[in-house]
Amino acid sequence: MTPRDTNTPGKPIKAYRDSHFINSPAARPLRIMSEYLAPQERFELHNIKDTVVFFGSARIRSRADAEAALEAARRGGDDTAPAEHQLKMSRYYEATRELAHRLTRWSMNLDGQEGRFVVASGGGPGLMEATNRGAKEAGGKSVGLGISLPFEQTGNDYITPDLNFEFHYFFMRKFWFAYLAKAFVVMPGGYGTLDEVMEILTLIQTRKVTKKVPIVLFGREFWDRVVDFNALVEFGTISRSDLDLFKVSDSLDETFAYITEGLLKYALDEPGGGM
Numbered sequence: 001m002t003p004r005d006t007n008t009p010g011k012p013i014k015a016y017r018d019s020h021f022i023n024s025p026a027a028r029p030l031r032i033m034s035e036y037l038a039p040q041e042r043f044e045l046h047n048i049k050d051t052v053v054f055f056g057s058a059r060i061r062s063r064a065d066a067e068a069a070l071e072a073a074r075r076g077g078d079d080t081a082p083a084e085h086q087l088k089m090s091r092y093y094e095a096t097r098e099l100a101h102r103l104t105r106w107s108m109n110l111d112g113q114e115g116r117f118v119v120a121s122g123g124g125p126g127l128m129e130a131t132n133r134g135a136k137e138a139g140g141k142s143v144g145l146g147i148s149l150p151f152e153q154t155g156n157d158y159i160t161p162d163l164n165f166e167f168h169y170f171f172m173r174k175f176w177f178a179y180l181a182k183a184f185v186v187m188p189g190g191y192g193t194l195d196e197v198m199e200i201l202t203l204i205q206t207r208k209v210t211k212k213v214p215i216v217l218f219g220r221e222f223w224d225r226v227v228d229f230n231a232l233v234e235f236g237t238i239s240r241s242d243l244d245l246f247k248v249s250d251s252l253d254e255t256f257a258y259i260t261e262g263l264l265k266y267a268l269d270e271p272g273g274g275m
Contacts, residue, residue, distance in 0.1 A: 179273035
């Protein structure tokens with residue numbers, strides 16, 4: 001059946017205006033390309049040359065929210081253990097927020113380097129929100145590379161509006177994480193965070209990403225328990241030198257210094273993406 005233009009009875013509709021076709025399996029290559037071309041156009045419009053990407057859990061709340069939840073649990077006579085745990089984990093929200101703030105202020109003060117090292121998150125709540133919040137509080141732009149999910153909000157109130165994206169395809173979202181990134185900060189997280197950092201490490205290990213990229217896994221208590229990288233060396237599934245691809249730290253000052261020194265050494269004279 002030939003689709004018809006509802007505005008002009010009897011006239012066939014143009015293919016790119018036919019929602020049935022655009023959402024069909026046959027048009028999948030067009031949808032994929034749109035998730036490449038549309039972000040590219042907006043990054044160019046905003047003069048975004050490269051990014052510092054933060055990964056981390058959508059479930060970790062701010063200190064203020066965690067304190068309010070704990071107080072509510074106490075008033076209601078409920079079990080306070082979950083709220084107490086949330087309050088403990090909120091230190092990662094505040095650390096993310098502060099680090100994003102510091103990196104944004106630092107990048108904005110680079111002489112003659114507009115659009116460099118803009119912080120980017122996965123565009124959701126939790127530590128992603130903390131990333132965009134820190135950048136906004138510093139007076140800078142930030143990117144949100146969201147993904148449509150059935151059980152999680154996309155976007156947060158702190159992303160620069162025109163740099164707020166919602167992807168359908170995980171692999172296109174991951175492309176934009178990797179392509180523009182010149183550094184990564186990986187906070188505690190779940191399956192999504194582990195998937196993202198392992199893919200980045202794999203791309204660097206296999207030299208699909210050839211640029212020098214400083215990577216910090218923040219939160220030693222978390223990372224030492226969740227991923228035993230030394231065991232991978234002992235079992236012979238990675239090389240000892242693969243441990244040099246990242247740094248584990250509990251210190252905001254150490255993380256900030258490691259990231260900024262790496263950016264100045266490896267990335268300052270090479271704006272733009274690359275894989």
